[in-house]
Amino acid sequence: MTPESCPTLVLNADYRPLSYFPLSLWSWQETVKATFQDRVEVISEYDAVVRSPSFEMRLPSVVCLKRYVRPAPRPAFTRFNLFLRDMFSCQYCGAREELTFDHVLPRSKGGRTSWGNIVTACAPCNVRKGGRMPREARMIPRREPYIPTVGELQNNGRAFPPNYLHESWNDYLYWDSELEP
Template sequence: MEKRVLVLNLDHSPVAVVSPQKAIVLLLLEKANCLSVYDLLQIRTVSRSFAYPAVICLNHYKNIPYRGVLLNRVNLFRRDRGECQYCGSKKQLTIDHVVPRSKGGKSNWTNLTTACHRCNVLKGDKTPEQVGLTMQTKPFKPSLAYFLSEYAERQAEEWLPFLNGKVENLKFEV
């Protein structure tokens, strides 16, 4: 699996996550400086070898407008770590409105959660308290820092020293 590269703005706030090829291009064009590399990894060409960048910093400040985290099925399941928030099951997951829509519940980060099919049917058109269900974690609106830190802990420890600030405008490049 190919490691990704964290791109920081001139003020060291994260602005993007890019492929190593894109990072090398930015470095060769002198549009960025390398701040951290992955140990024991290299990028090789026919005639040259490069250290595998982990974190690069742009040489000029880029103004990036605010974009929040999209509320979608993938991000909701990611926030809830792919398990039912009532019983902990990882099978037959669905999306549940904590306060049902019929009772005025909205479709937002703080009212949606993952639930297994069994718990969702048991809960039905009631609140968790009405049927005796307790939630493992209270639903919250995640920031991009939440998802980025989770990725860094699993696959890019080199990023962690650079993630102590806000990460609201981050863009993932495929």
């Protein structure tokens, strides 16, 4: 086990992950630095060890911040957050490949690039709709565009667990999966 293969799950001071998607992870270097600066409490450790000439430390697998970080009041309007709001699926046909975004009210007709006018669309649907209004193109989005809450994006992110989940993280992550009896 190399240090590079030991990411650390970062929890807020309330023991909840800072983010679900992307999952709040730090590299081993960031984690060791935060530990030395006394900014985190180590909750769980890997078996892997890092050493210097005068020091040895097991790598943390889960840390908790000592100071609470308040979540942003509104999510940033980014391509990633837009896709997350729309659950990584085209709002016209449901496809999950070749995703881009579409202005529901086309820019040529005064449409703005904002939460309230953009939906996730696959490239073929985006081309097919073109600069037309949804009714003209006979392409009505499955859901009207809207401003999501930070909590909604966090909940949506739980539907997309990352490829790597260390067993020590299980008590702090709540993915959409069945619990063992």
